Amino acid sequence: MNSPHPAAHLVDLYLRLSVDREGKDSLDNQESDLRAWAKDAGLTVRKVWRDRGISGYKDVERPDFENALAALRAREVGTLAVWKTDRLSRRGAGQVGLVMDELETLGARIYFLKDQKDTSVPGDRMIIILLSEFARAESASTSIRVKAKKDKDRAKGRYLGGSAPWGYTVGDGRDGRPSDRKLRLHPEEAPLLREVVDRLLSDETMLAICRDFNARGVPTRRRGSQWRPSTLSATLRSPVLAGLQPEKRRDETSGKWSTSTEAWRDPKTGETVSLMADGAEPIVSESERLRLLDVMDSRLRRYGRGLRPVKQPKSLLGGVLVCASCGRTANTFGGSYRCRRWHSDGVDCAAPLNVKIDVIESAVLHTWAYGLAAMEPDSPVLDAVAEHWLRRYDPAPMQERAELMRDIEEVQAKVAAADDAHFVTGKLSADRYERVTRGLDDRLTALRVRLKDLPEPEANLAALLDPEISHPAILAAPVEEARALLRLAIKRVECTAAPYSGARFVRHERVRVVWVGTEDDDASV
Structure with a gap:
């Protein structure tokens, strides 16, 4: 039984x-x-x-x-x-x-x-x-009906996306427009996008164009946002720029969808399909788009990036190092960490960060190892480090304690709801209220006993607080492991720009470390 x-x-x-x-x-x-x-x-x-x-x-x-x-x-x-x-x-x-x-x-x-x-x-x-x-x-x-409808619309050159792509309007039946899902030139945006193409083909950089657009107040589709090379690049790489039907393709081996789009070709004719309404011309011709792609790809090859979308490498200080001038995180380019706001987003920064990778990483690793060793035993930083250590390397005791706390809170909420139902709204009779609360009280007592019996989680930080051990260990660790060790103790690293070109790097003048468990004002070099 x-x-x-x-x-x-x-x-x-x-x-x-x-x-x-x-x-x-x-x-x-x-x-x-x-x-x-x-x-x-x-x-x-x-x-x-x-x-x-x-x-x-x-x-x-x-x-x-x-x-x-x-x-x-x-x-x-x-x-x-x-x-x-x-x-x-x-x-x-x-x-x-x-x-x-x-x-x-x-x-x-x-x-x-x-x-x-x-x-x-x-x-x-x-x-x-x-x-x-x-x-x-x-x-x-x-699924079959939807796919068949999309295939039919795709072959007829109807735009299958949602909102209109930048530079175009879509005939969607609103504001007196025909509901043909065809593209027409946007009166303000199309000339600007044509300007971008001409400037890129004249060897101007995308970053310079973004800075110019932001300075001129050229609006993006997202309210309050600014032009960035990444968003502009996505617009320029889409076949829609040339008024062609786009398609994302699935990799036959992995089954994952590609992050880029290509011009769709009609399986019957093998030809690309135009999205343009009768009498409307696209912003660029198909041959111009191919020439533009070649220019953009040649620039990526020049910097050794290949043709695939560029992702931020797993650098040691990625997401931790920030430009002290504007507060934007830094990313790596060549042999340096640079202010992402200025060097990638194309947005103004009064004193953009540009510091050699080996110099700043060496300074931060030294501060991490010797700064932790200098902490007082009752430092809130060490308490936070111990908690982070347990969460990462020995999470089971903390998870069990957290689950019990959640269970206790749920039971307490049920007791409060029962009190309200009996004493305030009168929906719960006295007999039923007594039965419900008796069971909840028993459950609450059992949970509290279990919580009391749990041993307090403890983290052994002895090796972490000995710089003769921790410093060589983090220097020799793989990047992913070193990043994890740094983030046990460091919330953020702020670095100022060099006072002048060629200036010697002085750690205590340019680097400010914000430790976990502290307010931003409590920092050290």
């Missing part, structure tokens, strides 16, 4: 919606309906899991779906309540059947509210399987 489920009175709710929108199946409505059912069933809602804007049909990660099942497997709850079968999964009997078989051995169940089906009821299992297959078939059919 199976033993009673230890958490049979607890229920988790799982909510999912592929497109986050209002409506009868919105996440708020799903939760409201499920909470009402749980209350009528005499169950206590422990946690609500939400996968917002995530498909139940496609093979994509659904973190809260996995977390909800993990809670059932760990016997933290006895029931998982779902608004409808297709909210749990649209991948058919293969997935749902495996889940039901597993739950049967655990004595747990899933309840589907709108279908009024329960996986623990033998007669419901076959119906749940059929409903999940119907959901899978419906999704597959919808």
